Amino acid sequence: MIVRFFRSKGRAAVVLAVLVAVIGFAMAGNSSADVLSHTPLVFAQGTNTATVHDTVVKGSSTTYVVEVAGNQKMTVETSGPVSFAVFDPSGAKSAANVSSPYTADVTAGTWQIIIGSTQGGEFDLTVTVV
Structure with a gap:
């Protein structure tokens, strides 16, 4: 039955393409959950501050x-039963379990802020980049 399925060159090509994509994605060290779970912070036009109100499940993270466009200062402020970590564009940890607000010099690139909680609940996250 499997042999019959692959006799069609079109089906074999599709299966091969999917297999190559999955292997490539896995070798890059990413999972679909990693890619899909990152929420971009949106700054309103003309502002340098973004705030989100969200909920984190006990024992999980968001x-x-x-x-960041260039060398600037970034302030991260949280409220609620959460802690946070900040990672620079290279993936190196810039801060973890620090007091809020946290301010640091930042370089150009995509920075990650991971919000976690051992209790779960609602929180506010405010990020200012100047």
């Missing part, structure tokens, strides 16, 4: 991404 990741937000911030695009």
Whole structure:
């Protein structure tokens, strides 16, 4: 039965393409959950501050991404039963379990802010880039 399925060159090509894509994605160290779970912070035009109100499940985390245009200062402020970590564009940890607000010099690129909670609940995240 499997041999009959692959006799069609079109089906074999599709299966091969999907297999190559899955292997390539896995070798890059990413999972679909990694890619889909990053929420971009949106700054209203003409502003340098973005705020979100969200909920985190006990024992889990939520990741937000911030695009920084150049060498600037970024302030991360949270409220609620959460802690956070900040990762620079290379993936190196810039801060973890620090007091809110946290301010740091940042370079151009995509920064990640990971919000976690051992209790779960609602929180506010405010990020300012100047």
